[in-house]
Structures are given as structure tokens and as C-alpha cells.
Amino acid sequence: MLAGAVQDFMVLFISTRRNGSSLGEMVKEEMGRVPGSIALFGCFLIMIIILAVLALIVVKALAESPWGVFTVCSTVPIALFMGIYMRFIRPGRVGEVSVIGIVLLVASIYFGGVIAHDPYWGPALTFKDTTITFALIGYAFISALLPVWLILAPRDYLATFLKIGVIVGLALGIVILNPDLKMPAVTQYIDGTGPLWKGAMFPFLFITIACGAVSGFHALISSGTTPKLLANENDARLIGYGAMLMESFVAIMALVAASIIEPGLYFAMNTPPAGLGITMPNLHEMGGENAALIAAQLKDVTVHAAATVSSWGFVITPDQILQTAKDIGDRRF
Structure with a gap:
């Protein structure tokens, strides 16, 4: 609320006022060619690290998982349909296409489970991590060549419902079950010497590569890409500030989920x-x-x-x- 959300909102607002300039371009305009080139190169390196980490997570999640492969792959034609629907069939009908997309997404999740247990399609959609890796590379290359309205915007929009739905479901489960928090409120690792992470809040508040409290990746996406998708500048507060509040809610749910298991199990499973x-x-x-x-x-x-x-x-x-x-x-x- 006080750090990450403010940063995301401010970067989005400033970039919008500068015709959707990227973070590196804004540095170049304000500080000159050399600092701007350094900033652009730094952003390039950060993107490589971020995409490698995020791709690894996706690969590990989809490898040997026909259910996940079917569901994720199904979002591509659904997103294409939503993009064409909004562009040519029923322009401006966001509510209509949202309902259609959500219904199709839920159907893909359900049939993914059915297909995963099918004696033919289950093994057919079971891929190794190397295969998933090359498939992601191909998808990224093709989607980068297509218009934003056709695949990027509708697919991200559709995926948001899935993410928020999972987190809301987790929150409802926590409220209904009312589990006890087993992790002590304060441990001996309060000084930052724990087995998982070593370091104080500063500079860890800032240096986490992706999705930290003050995220450099969020700053990159809030500039350049997101401003071009805004229908009105007034939407910047809800998108820039509000989206980070939702991510904070995700973090709280993750914290609760980690705190309700036995501390010994938590450290055994998460310590390298x-x-x-x-x-x-x-x-x-x-x-x-x-x-x-x-x-x-x-x-x-x-x-x-x-x-x-x-x-x-x-x-x-x-x-x-x-x-x-x-x-x-x-x-x-």
C-alpha cells in the first residue's frame, strides 16, 4: 500500500503522460543518452532474468501435467475468439465477452481433468520439460508478432479471472475452515538470519527481481505496455494502484497458507x-x-x-x- 502500489501507480501515470514511453526512454529523455542507454540495457538484462524465472515456473508446472497443458493451451483459442469478438463482432461489449470467456475457461478446466484421466489423450498431452520449453519459446515469438488486441490483451484479461478466482476461493476456504496459525508470530529469525532468506527488509524490499514489494518488473510493465491499453487516464489509479493491492492480497493468502502448516514441515520443504x-x-x-x-x-x-x-x-x-x-x-x- 505504501511502497509497491504507489510506485506502480506513479510509473503508470508518468508514462501515460509521456505517450506511453518506456522506463528506459523516460530516463533517456530526462538524463541524456548515456544514462538512458545504461537504463535500457539494465532493463533488458532484468527482463531476461525475469522471463527465465517465470518460464521455469511454468515449465515445472506443466511438465508431466496433461490437465495443465490442456487448460493453458485452451486459453489461446479462447483469447483469439475474445479479441475478434471485441474488435469486429460486438465492439465495446466487454461484459458479454467476459461472460463467454469465463464460461469457456471453466469448461477448459473441467475437461482438462477429464482428458488427463483419458487412456489415450492423457499420455498424448503429457510432455517433458524440454518440450514445454520449446513450445513456450514458439508461443512467445508468434504472440510478439500479433497485434496486442488479438492475443495479449484478451489472454491476460482472461487469466486474471482465473488467478483472482483461485485466490478468492483460497480466502473463502480459510474463512470457512478457520485454521490455527502454527507458525510463531516472532521467531529467532526476526533479525534476517533465517535459513530461507538472509538479509534485512532493506534492501530486500527493493531487490527482489519480480513481484517483490517494490517490483522492478512492475515498473517495466507499468511503463510502455500498460499505458497503451488504457481507455482513459482516470483508469490509471484503479489499474496501477488497485492491481498491486490485489497482489498484496495474494501475498497475504500465501502467508496464511504457509503459517497454517507445521513450522518444521515448512522449513524442511522450503529450505535449500x-x-x-x-x-x-x-x-x-x-x-x-x-x-x-x-x-x-x-x-x-x-x-x-x-x-x-x-x-x-x-x-x-x-x-x-x-x-x-x-x-x-x-x-x-
């Missing part, structure tokens, strides 16, 4: 292997001739991880780690 003092065995050999050896190594690292987390004051047993890992599909344990 190096932080737990373990070296993970090669899980790709689980089904090979070294399966027995890998299983024994896996048991050893689980025992060691449980002992390490318990020494921090958050008691956890190896059996709890293994069962939880099995339930959530965490292949580290």
Missing part, C-alpha cells in the same frame, strides 16, 4: 538442500539398477534434514517429511 546440510541423490535413477542404493540415500538425507530442522527448535520427524512430500509431490524426499 545446502541449508539443511544434505546432498540430494539422483532421483532419476530410482527405477534403475541403483534403486536400492538411492532409496537408502534418500532415507539418510531425510533423517538428517529432520534432525537439522529439529535443532532449530521446530521438531519434525522423518516420517512426517516423507508423508507430506508424497502428498504434495515433492520429489526431493
Whole structure:
């Protein structure tokens, strides 16, 4: 509310007043060619890092997941239909196309589950991470060549309903179930020396690459791209400030979700292997001739991880780690 939302709104407002100039272009106008070139190059490097991280998340989510592949792929023709509908069939009918898009999106989610369990289509839509990676590269290249109104704007608009719907559903579940918060209000890591993140609020408030409290990625998107999509300058406050408030709501839901599980499980599942003092065995050999050896190594690292987390004051047993890992599909344990 006091940092990220203000930044997003101000960058969007200033960029709108400058005919949708990008962040680098505005630096160039105000400070000269050399600082502007440095800013543009820095933005380019940041975009590479951001896209690599976000693409990795998408690849990991869709790999070996026919349900996810079908649903995500279905949003492309749905978005194309919405773009053509708004452009040529019923211009300006945002409500109509929103209802149609949401209905089709829900249908794609439902039929994705049906197809995932189909003996033919399930395996046919199961892809490895490398295949997903090249598919994303191809999609990004093609979508960059198409008009914004045809694929980018309607697909992002459609995806927003899915994201907000999931978060609202999570919030309702929390309200209805009213779970107890098991993470202590204050831990020994309040000074910034925790096993997951090490550092104080400053500069971590600013240096998180994407979707941090003060996000550089948000500043890039708030300039250049978003101003060109505004119908009216008055919409900048709702989009720039309001969207960050929604993201803050997402962060609160994530914080609640992390706080209702056992602290020991949280640290065991989220701390990097190096932080737990373990070296993970090669899980790709689980089904090979070294399966027995890998299983024994896996048991050893689980025992060691449980002992390490318990020494921090958050008691956890190896059996709890293994069962939880099995339930959530965490292949580290």
C-alpha cells in the first residue's frame, strides 16, 4: 500500500503522460543518452532474468501435467475468439465477452481433468520439460508478432479471472475452515538470519527481481505496455494502484497458507538442500539398477534434514517429511 502500489501507480501515470514511453526512454529523455542507454540495457538484462524465472515456473508446472497443458493451451483459442469478438463482432461489449470467456475457461478446466484421466489423450498431452520449453519459446515469438488486441490483451484479461478466482476461493476456504496459525508470530529469525532468506527488509524490499514489494518488473510493465491499453487516464489509479493491492492480497493468502502448516514441515520443504546440510541423490535413477542404493540415500538425507530442522527448535520427524512430500509431490524426499 505504501511502497509497491504507489510506485506502480506513479510509473503508470508518468508514462501515460509521456505517450506511453518506456522506463528506459523516460530516463533517456530526462538524463541524456548515456544514462538512458545504461537504463535500457539494465532493463533488458532484468527482463531476461525475469522471463527465465517465470518460464521455469511454468515449465515445472506443466511438465508431466496433461490437465495443465490442456487448460493453458485452451486459453489461446479462447483469447483469439475474445479479441475478434471485441474488435469486429460486438465492439465495446466487454461484459458479454467476459461472460463467454469465463464460461469457456471453466469448461477448459473441467475437461482438462477429464482428458488427463483419458487412456489415450492423457499420455498424448503429457510432455517433458524440454518440450514445454520449446513450445513456450514458439508461443512467445508468434504472440510478439500479433497485434496486442488479438492475443495479449484478451489472454491476460482472461487469466486474471482465473488467478483472482483461485485466490478468492483460497480466502473463502480459510474463512470457512478457520485454521490455527502454527507458525510463531516472532521467531529467532526476526533479525534476517533465517535459513530461507538472509538479509534485512532493506534492501530486500527493493531487490527482489519480480513481484517483490517494490517490483522492478512492475515498473517495466507499468511503463510502455500498460499505458497503451488504457481507455482513459482516470483508469490509471484503479489499474496501477488497485492491481498491486490485489497482489498484496495474494501475498497475504500465501502467508496464511504457509503459517497454517507445521513450522518444521515448512522449513524442511522450503529450505535449500545446502541449508539443511544434505546432498540430494539422483532421483532419476530410482527405477534403475541403483534403486536400492538411492532409496537408502534418500532415507539418510531425510533423517538428517529432520534432525537439522529439529535443532532449530521446530521438531519434525522423518516420517512426517516423507508423508507430506508424497502428498504434495515433492520429489526431493
